[in-house]
Amino acid sequence: MSAVIENHHDDHHHGPAKGLTRWLYTTNHKDIGTLYLWFSFAMFLIGGAMAMVIRAELFQPGMQIVEPEFYNQMITLHGLIMIFGGVMPAFVGLANWLVPMMIGAPDMALPRMNNLSFWILPFAFFILLSSLNTICEKLYGDKENVCS
Amino acid sequence: MLSNFTNKLTGLLLTLSLFSSPAKADWFALNMTEGATAISEEVFNLHMLIFWICVAIGVVVFSVMFYSMFAHTKKKNPVAATFHESTKVEIAWTVIPFLILIAMAVPASKTLTKMYDDTAGDVNIQVTGFQWKWQYRYLEDGVSFFSNLSTDMDEIYNLVPKGENYLQEVDEAVVIPVGKKVRFLITANDVIHSWWVPAFAIKQDAIPGFVNTAWTKVDKTGVYRGKCTELCGKNHGFMPIVVKVVEQSEYDEWVSGKREAAMKMAELTTKDWTAEELVARGESVYAVNCVACHQTNGQGISGIFPALAGSDIVLNDKERNIEILMEGVQGAAMNSFSYLSEVELAAVITYTRQSWGNENNGDGEIVVPKDIVDYKKPKI
Numbered sequence: 312m313s314a315v316i317e318n319h320h321d322d323h324h325h326g327p328a329k330g331l332t333r334w335l336y337t338t339n340h341k342d343i344g345t346l347y348l349w350f351s352f353a354m355f356l357i358g359g360a361m362a363m364v365i366r367a368e369l370f371q372p373g374m375q376i377v378e379p380e381f382y383n384q385m386i387t388l389h390g391l392i393m394i395f396g397g398v399m400p401a402f403v404g405l406a407n408w409l410v411p412m413m414i415g416a417p418d419m420a421l422p423r424m425n426n427l428s429f430w431i432l433p434f435a436f437f438i439l440l441s442s443l444n445t446i447c448e449k450l451y452g453d454k455e456n457v458c459s
Numbered sequence: 460m461l462s463n464f465t466n467k468l469t470g471l472l473l474t475l476s477l478f479s480s481p482a483k484a485d486w487f488a489l490n491m492t493e494g495a496t497a498i499s500e501e502v503f504n505l506h507m508l509i510f511w512i513c514v515a516i517g518v519v520v521f522s523v524m525f526y527s528m529f530a531h532t533k534k535k536n537p538v539a540a541t542f543h544e545s546t547k548v549e550i551a552w553t554v555i556p557f558l559i560l561i562a563m564a565v566p567a568s569k570t571l572t573k574m575y576d577d578t579a580g581d582v583n584i585q586v587t588g589f590q591w592k593w594q595y596r597y598l599e600d601g602v603s604f605f606s607n608l609s610t611d612m613d614e615i616y617n618l619v620p621k622g623e624n625y626l627q628e629v630d631e632a633v634v635i636p637v638g639k640k641v642r643f644l645i646t647a648n649d650v651i652h653s654w655w656v657p658a659f660a661i662k663q664d665a666i667p668g669f670v671n672t673a674w675t676k677v678d679k680t681g682v683y684r685g686k687c688t689e690l691c692g693k694n695h696g697f698m699p700i701v702v703k704v705v706e707q708s709e710y711d712e713w714v715s716g717k718r719e720a721a722m723k724m725a726e727l728t729t730k731d732w733t734a735e736e737l738v739a740r741g742e743s744v745y746a747v748n749c750v751a752c753h754q755t756n757g758q759g760i761s762g763i764f765p766a767l768a769g770s771d772i773v774l775n776d777k778e779r780n781i782e783i784l785m786e787g788v789q790g791a792a793m794n795s796f797s798y799l800s801e802v803e804l805a806a807v808i809t810y811t812r813q814s815w816g817n818e819n820n821g822d823g824e825i826v827v828p829k830d831i832v833d834y835k836k837p838k839i
Contacts, residue, residue, distance in 0.1 A: 371617075
């Protein structure tokens with residue numbers, strides 16, 4: 312008979328999360344900073360690829376490689392992806408990494424919201440990139456002419 | 460060592476001389492030009508003033524920086540200075556930039572107030588941006604016309620060598636008299652465009668529903684070219700501007716010539732047209748307005764622009780054919796072309812109905828200008 316009920320639930324200690332769960336549910340500012348920086352690097356490569364298409368077309372006067380509609384999409388998306396997908400997430404990633412450490416804080420305020428803020432980005436840029444005619448047609452088919 | 464130094468000095472002097480020499484349209488000219496008006500010359504001088512201020516600041520900053528870097532390398536056993544604040548320096552480095560800013564702002568504001576003059580000119584022209592052409596309406600003289608790119612599609616697609624004014628030539632240039640104040644009232648019909656003529660130092664956005672003003676007084680006769688400078692869709696790079704500045708007498712002749720042509724056009728709408736006349740006229744209208752999408756052979760681009768050759772509407776449905784030209788197609792790239800004259804509309808529709816084999820496969824009906832006039836009448 313014991314008067315004290317002992318709680319043994321803490322005996323199995325969950326270690327740090329591993330694999331996909333670690334990155335999906337993280338509330339750690341360093342992990343989130345890493346996510347932002349990798350995302351920004353990927354977006355830099357995509358925006359850079361578009362810049363290469365622009366440069367290839369502009370190498371000589373006249374229309375050689377792409378039609379005007381596609382070229383206009385390239386210049387528009389290149390700008391949007393580089394600024395909103397490359398530069399701004401890179402700054403945020405650096406800030407997430409460095410600022411809490413620099414001010415002696417244990418983490419960012421509202422860590423779960425911080426995580427959600429990052430995960431909105433891949434979805435947002437998926438939507439943005441799906442506005443490209445070629446990708447849009449492959450994703451949605453073009454039955455009701457939604458893609459032009 | 461000395462030759463090395465003199466080489467560098469020569470290089471520096473040559474570079475500087477390129478920056479200070481005024482308008483020479485040589486292939487190695489690096490600077491912008493003084494343009495053709497008093498205002499554009501002021502703008503050029505402002506640019507040079509600010510440029511040299513920036514050079515001076517750059518030289519000072521970089522020389523202090525390089526001196527500090529090289530005079531304090533480890534080999535020179537640097538000893539750190541032992542002061543940590545100086546109010547005098549802080550005041551100096553606030554006041555001096557402030558004075559530099561004033562020195563730049565005063566002449567700039569003078570030129571800006573001159574540019575923002577929107578009182579009436581001797582000639583007043585309404586400039587309307589369309590997708591993808593400019594329309595010019597001379598408000599006092601009643602002259603009105605469209606200005607389309609006249610560079611061949613073949614040049615653009617690299618099938619023939621490019622002409623000297625590639626993408627800078629139009630079928631109808633704006634004509635203005637030399638030495639007179641010309642005011643432009645700039646607006647747009649569909650999306651935002653921008654009217655830019657560098658020789659006049661004019662760049663104004665053409666915004667639908669809003670009228671921007673710009674003015675110029677050109678000192679020298681000649682031809683001045685410009686471009687659309689606000690992304691406006693597929694052919695944003697293909698709607699240039701050409702301004703012909705001529706003596707007053709030549710300008711007056713041109714205006715009366717235009718007026719006569721307008722009166723003849725009004726007569727043409729009511730006359731009896733034959734199919735051959737319409738097709739001949741329609742071919743040139745088609746080449747200017749339709750070729751970019753529907754292509755010279757009427758095949759269009761499959762999936763994007765429908766083929767007119769063998770099209771059911773073109774072959775059989777005359778009413779729908781006219782309706783499409785007048786209203787455009789909702790949800791598609793086809794715009795309304797109702798701003799063309801009745802003669803041009805009838806001609807181009809007849810041309811499509813009588814070309815590429817369509818004349819043998821459909822009802823063979825042609826469209827005359829009267830049909831377009833009838834379409835425009837209110838339907839009760």
